[in-house]
Amino acid sequence: MAQLLEAAASVFSTNGYTAASANSIAREAGVSPGTLYQFFPNKEAIAIELGSRLMHEMRQTYGEALAPVDPATPLEQVVAAAVDRFIDFNCRHPVFFALMHGPDVPGRIAEEHDALHATLVARVESMLLPYLPDMPADEVSRTARMSVGIYMSGLELVLAHEGAEREAYVRELKNVLYRYLAPLVGD
Amino acid sequence: MAQLLEAAASVFSTNGYTAASANSIAREAGVSPGTLYQFFPNKEAIAIELGSRLMHEMRQTYGEALAPVDPATPLEQVVAAAVDRFIDFNCRHPVFFALMHGPDVPGRIAEEHDALHATLVARVESMLLPYLPDMPADEVSRTARMSVGIYMSGLELVLAHEGAEREAYVRELKNVLYRYLAPLVGD
Amino acid sequence: MAQLLEAAASVFSTNGYTAASANSIAREAGVSPGTLYQFFPNKEAIAIELGSRLMHEMRQTYGEALAPVDPATPLEQVVAAAVDRFIDFNCRHPVFFALMHGPDVPGRIAEEHDALHATLVARVESMLLPYLPDMPADEVSRTARMSVGIYMSGLELVLAHEGAEREAYVRELKNVLYRYLAPLVGD
Amino acid sequence: MAQLLEAAASVFSTNGYTAASANSIAREAGVSPGTLYQFFPNKEAIAIELGSRLMHEMRQTYGEALAPVDPATPLEQVVAAAVDRFIDFNCRHPVFFALMHGPDVPGRIAEEHDALHATLVARVESMLLPYLPDMPADEVSRTARMSVGIYMSGLELVLAHEGAEREAYVRELKNVLYRYLAPLVGD
DNA sequence: CATGAATGAGGGTTCATTCAT
DNA sequence: GATGAATGAACCCTCATTCAT
Numbered sequence: 001m002a003q004l005l006e007a008a009a010s011v012f013s014t015n016g017y018t019a020a021s022a023n024s025i026a027r028e029a030g031v032s033p034g035t036l037y038q039f040f041p042n043k044e045a046i047a048i049e050l051g052s053r054l055m056h057e058m059r060q061t062y063g064e065a066l067a068p069v070d071p072a073t074p075l076e077q078v079v080a081a082a083v084d085r086f087i088d089f090n091c092r093h094p095v096f097f098a099l100m101h102g103p104d105v106p107g108r109i110a111e112e113h114d115a116l117h118a119t120l121v122a123r124v125e126s127m128l129l130p131y132l133p134d135m136p137a138d139e140v141s142r143t144a145r146m147s148v149g150i151y152m153s154g155l156e157l158v159l160a161h162e163g164a165e166r167e168a169y170v171r172e173l174k175n176v177l178y179r180y181l182a183p184l185v186g187d
Numbered sequence: 188m189a190q191l192l193e194a195a196a197s198v199f200s201t202n203g204y205t206a207a208s209a210n211s212i213a214r215e216a217g218v219s220p221g222t223l224y225q226f227f228p229n230k231e232a233i234a235i236e237l238g239s240r241l242m243h244e245m246r247q248t249y250g251e252a253l254a255p256v257d258p259a260t261p262l263e264q265v266v267a268a269a270v271d272r273f274i275d276f277n278c279r280h281p282v283f284f285a286l287m288h289g290p291d292v293p294g295r296i297a298e299e300h301d302a303l304h305a306t307l308v309a310r311v312e313s314m315l316l317p318y319l320p321d322m323p324a325d326e327v328s329r330t331a332r333m334s335v336g337i338y339m340s341g342l343e344l345v346l347a348h349e350g351a352e353r354e355a356y357v358r359e360l361k362n363v364l365y366r367y368l369a370p371l372v373g374d
Numbered sequence: 375m376a377q378l379l380e381a382a383a384s385v386f387s388t389n390g391y392t393a394a395s396a397n398s399i400a401r402e403a404g405v406s407p408g409t410l411y412q413f414f415p416n417k418e419a420i421a422i423e424l425g426s427r428l429m430h431e432m433r434q435t436y437g438e439a440l441a442p443v444d445p446a447t448p449l450e451q452v453v454a455a456a457v458d459r460f461i462d463f464n465c466r467h468p469v470f471f472a473l474m475h476g477p478d479v480p481g482r483i484a485e486e487h488d489a490l491h492a493t494l495v496a497r498v499e500s501m502l503l504p505y506l507p508d509m510p511a512d513e514v515s516r517t518a519r520m521s522v523g524i525y526m527s528g529l530e531l532v533l534a535h536e537g538a539e540r541e542a543y544v545r546e547l548k549n550v551l552y553r554y555l556a557p558l559v560g561d
Numbered sequence: 562m563a564q565l566l567e568a569a570a571s572v573f574s575t576n577g578y579t580a581a582s583a584n585s586i587a588r589e590a591g592v593s594p595g596t597l598y599q600f601f602p603n604k605e606a607i608a609i610e611l612g613s614r615l616m617h618e619m620r621q622t623y624g625e626a627l628a629p630v631d632p633a634t635p636l637e638q639v640v641a642a643a644v645d646r647f648i649d650f651n652c653r654h655p656v657f658f659a660l661m662h663g664p665d666v667p668g669r670i671a672e673e674h675d676a677l678h679a680t681l682v683a684r685v686e687s688m689l690l691p692y693l694p695d696m697p698a699d700e701v702s703r704t705a706r707m708s709v710g711i712y713m714s715g716l717e718l719v720l721a722h723e724g725a726e727r728e729a730y731v732r733e734l735k736n737v738l739y740r741y742l743a744p745l746v747g748d
Numbered sequence: 749c750a751t752g753a754a755t756g757a758g759g760g761t762t763c764a765t766t767c768a769t
Numbered sequence: 770g771a772t773g774a775a776t777g778a779a780c781c782c783t784c785a786t787t788c789a790t
Contacts, residue, residue, distance in 0.1 A: 018205040018206070019205065173333070176363065221752060405755090523714030557740065599771075
């Protein structure tokens with residue numbers, strides 16, 4: 001059953017959500033289609049469950065890290081730590097990226113995709129808030145969304161490379177974010 | 188047939204690449220499926236041709252603008268102009284976004300996606316080069332790719348909003364890019 | 375396309391509605407499953423169309439016969455004629471019987487089944503009315519429903535036999551109906 | 562296991578034979594599907610066993626009643642009693658109706674259906690015989706079959722209504738049968 | 749050239765049946 | 770015995786693609 005989620009994660013990351021077929025997931029998991037449907041009522045449910053597990057794991061693993069930070073901590077440090085954790089998380093769970101580049105089609109998993117996204121935005125917002133005590137709420141929200149966007153596009157580049165090149169992209173992503181946020185926090 | 192490409196552009200931007208069916212494109216174009224297959228060997232080919240045309244149009248429309256700039260022009264101005272043009276281009280050709288985000292699936296269409304992407308990267312590179320005369324080539328390339336990534340994620344946010352909120356995201360995107368590049372060009 | 379309805383009629387009469395699979399209908403018609411779905415949105419629609427055609431044909435063929443009859447006509451004659459026509463109709467359209475022994479499962483064809491049944495009841499009612507001018511409406515309705523039920527069960531016996539035996543059952547059915555109705559009409 | 566048969570009876574009468582799934586029967590019985598298949602080789606066998614038990618129960622309960630009757634008993638009384646018992650039996654065993662109407666599909670279950678039917682016919686025949694001493698055997702058989710058909714279609718109408726309306730249909734069914742048989746027995 | 753009916757592999761899903769525990 | 774997860778063929782339906790007209 002974890003077997004099935006693993007297979008689904010693998011197929012989703014390889015082919016994307018839309019192109020992943022229920023039977024291909026079952027095949028990857030080494031079970032019959034019928035078995036898959038004893039655990040999940042439909043294909044969507046697999047993605048949804050996968051999504052919740054990812055969100056849960058994110059909270060478990062990085063719960064404290066994204067909790068309100070002492071505003072005295074240098075921003076550079078906070079950004080670097082957040083990026084490192086985010087990259088690390090995605091390398092261990094490449095399906096996260098697949099689910100975030102969710103399906104073009106609307107539906108329940110689109111909602112799940114949105115939930116994942118919203119979770120991410122909320123965490124970034126809560127991380128930024130101590131640094132931006134005087135910024136209006138809607139501006140904070142925009143800043144958080146922009147940061148998540150940068151995160152995601154940086155992640156794409158990072159995952160597309162290996163070794164030293166990957167490291168270079170990680171540094172670059174940190175730079176982008178730090179330089180974007182530094183003026184806002186008066187750092 | 189321009190008629191077919193227009194229809195395809197419309198359907199791709201409405202439903203995304205994966206969900207767009209060949210027959211729905213033909214219907215939208217007001218021709219029979221058979222006719223479609225006399226112009227294109229398959230669905231992928233439509234996306235590929237569409238991509239080429241977009242690249243061509245990008246070159247036609249903004250050719251001069253992205254041509255090497257006088258390094259004396261303030262970076263802020265250059266970034267602002269590039270972002271404005273980019274947003275404008277995407278509003279007039281929403282299919283560009285669909286093609287850049289759509290195809291999770293590997294295949295020839297992914298290659299086309301990459302070609303589009305590469306074109307974009309090349310243009311940004313050529314724009315940056317005058318500002319970064321001393322930067323090693325691979326670092327310039329990384330900077331350009333990072334910039335394109337930021338562009339794309341910014342675009343997503345811009346397109347997702349309207350009116351004043353959209354304007355705010357446009358400004359934010361300019362900020363991100365300017366702050367990212369400023370230290371590099373010694374501005 | 376008539377080809378498809380014919381095939382459907384054949385498969386429905388052989389296997390019953392529930393057990394008839396869309397693909398088996400297509401196979402019987404000598405076409406591919408896809409073709410079937412260009413003419414009908416789903417399996418139900420085939421049964422529904424088949425039902426309407428039957429009702430239509432019933433009205434076309436026997437329109438005048440079931441129209442209000444001169445109450446002077448001997449009941450025996452009317453019953454005999456109605457039974458003969460009914461049997462004849464069913465021999466030419468055996469699927470009628472299959473659709474009337476509709477699906478246990480509820481759904482749109484169940485409604486169609488009901489519509490067929492209601493049509494039949496209405497025709498019998500209109501045939502009986504001139505003979506039962508003083509009977510309360512609900513009693514007429516009951517009588518009509520009872521008559522249709524007798525019709526149907528008689529039909530089953532008739533269809534299950536051949537030759538002289540079949541003829542004997544036809545006579546028997548006429549007897550049942552005549553004897554049932556005679557006291558009501560004061561014949 | 563009586564438990565299983567009870568469950569099957571319940572599921573068959575609720576959903577009809579075709580729509581009843583083996584697993585739903587097992588669930589209703591509170592056992593696992595595996596257990597079900599230790600008592601019955603397949604789904605059909607359940608229906609068959611259920612049918613046998615119904616026949617047996619019919620014989621147990623109404624054995625004497627349907628045994629040869631004193632031909633002096635007024636036919637009206639005999640018919641009324643038989644109908645009342647038949648309706649009563651079906652109210653207590655609604656699965657009887659499901660089994661008699663359910664299986665459009667040919668197969669062993671249809672044979673069982675026929676066996677049930679044959680039993681019913683035989684009982685009616687034995688009831689009629691004393692009244693029809695001079696009728697040829699095949700004609701008696703036809704009369705019995707016809708009577709059973711009327712029974713069944715009357716039953717359907719009775720079960721489809723409630724309260725006073727149901728009572729009215731019961732009376733109607735008695736009328737049909739009595740009027741049908743009266744001339745034959747010279748009543 | 750254009751047509752559009754026809755194709756058929758493949759998608760998601762169900763369910764009678766089996767078998768290792 | 771009893772279990773219930775596993776099976777896999779078959780179900781309904783879609784859609785990229787073809788070909789006779």
